[in-house]
């Protein structure tokens with residue numbers, strides 16, 4: 001939970017912001033109607049950010065903004081008017097942004113900005129430039145928007161840092177000794193695609209801008225650039241990437257449990273099977289079905305049934321981190337286990353069965369015992385993914401017939 005302070009003397013603006021913040025989980029908002037109250041609150045509370053009215057009865061010239069910044073609180077300015085001089089002055093002070101109090105979209109933008117800053121805190125950015133002064137300028141801008149920033153003074157140093165795979169964004173200059181920014185992008189793109197790492201090129205040379213994009217940058221900025229444009233571009237790129245990730249998740253993951261959906265599991269199974277055939281490494285497939293699941297729904301309701309599915313999916317994902325877990329039907333899950341032979345796969349799934357049956361699921365006052373039956377087969381030379389699925393399914397039904405709460409390995413896979 002983060003705490004945000006709104007310093008604003010207009011009751012209407014406070015009401016609108018209160019309403020908008022209330023819809024956001026994880027943000028607590030406090031209000032101060034004047035500079036004096038704001039100072040007292042900032043003195044005793046830790047604020048993640050402050051939305052500060054530029055003109056208050058007891059602070060008509062943005063004094064509250066400077067006060068918040070001096071306390072290390074990121075400040076977003078609320079203002080009725082803005083001109084070029086004031087914009088430059090505010091940027092110089094180091095504010096996050098300013099919001100013109102025009103309409104409800106302005107306030108939505110302000111609330112969205114707080115959420116953006118909160119998420120930015122999880123993102124690492126690499127700034128690549130041989131000039132320390134230029135690196136510092138970009139780093140300062142990024143830190144103002146809460147990004148975690150690392151620096152590299154050459155393309156070679158950047159490649160080493162990028163190998164950690166921790167970065168969301170790289171901002172690179174063009175002109176650097178030995179390897180320039182465009183060459184760096186070419187090298188990076190051999191390993192990491194546009195969805196995994198956003199790259200922005202910086203250059204004062206017009207002809208370089210297009211080359212940045214052609215060779216794999218997501219965007220570029222001409223130097224010298226305005227801080228406001230810099231932030232708009234970076235935020236847009238990150239929002240687009242977040243949206244892509246959301247779309248990817250919707251297309252590939254099961255909405256209820258968060259594990260792979262049927263289609264994604266099938267493509268993963270196909271890929272792993274092709275690799276297994278090519279490498280000669282074993283591949284096992286397990287099909288799991290919750291026992292007496294209809295009874296759970298009938299006796300305790302559909303919601304309780306959903307909780308059982310979520311519980312099992314969580315247990316499977318946690319215990320089988322290295323493998324692909326998917327929900328392939330109502331109460332049916334599958335696990336793709338490359339590199340394991342039948343015995344090894346059986347031991348692993350059996351360990352999960354013991355763990356699941358050993359800890360009843362607590363649903364408020366209700367304690368629900370959950371168990372599953374599973375069938376495992378190891379891929380053979382003449383298999384397709386369909387024959388593997390059929391064989392694992394058949395063994396799973398044998399486990400059901402044998403009394404449930406049982407993991408069986410296909411005889412031929414022993």
Ligand SMILES: Nc1nc2c(ncn2[C@@H]2O[C@H](COP(=O)(O)OP(=O)(O)OP(=O)(O)O)[C@@H](O)[C@H]2O)c(=O)[nH]1
Pocket residue numbers: 256289290291292293294295297301302303304305306309329330331400404
């Ligand atoms: N809560 C919930 N139930 C689901 C979902 N999808 C399928 N089901 C239910 O899963 C149940 C499956 O029941 P059955 O196939 O008869 O199997 P079972 O009761 O688990 O019995 P055995 O498999 O023989 O142990 C049905 O009642 C479906 O309505 C879901 O997403 N949520």
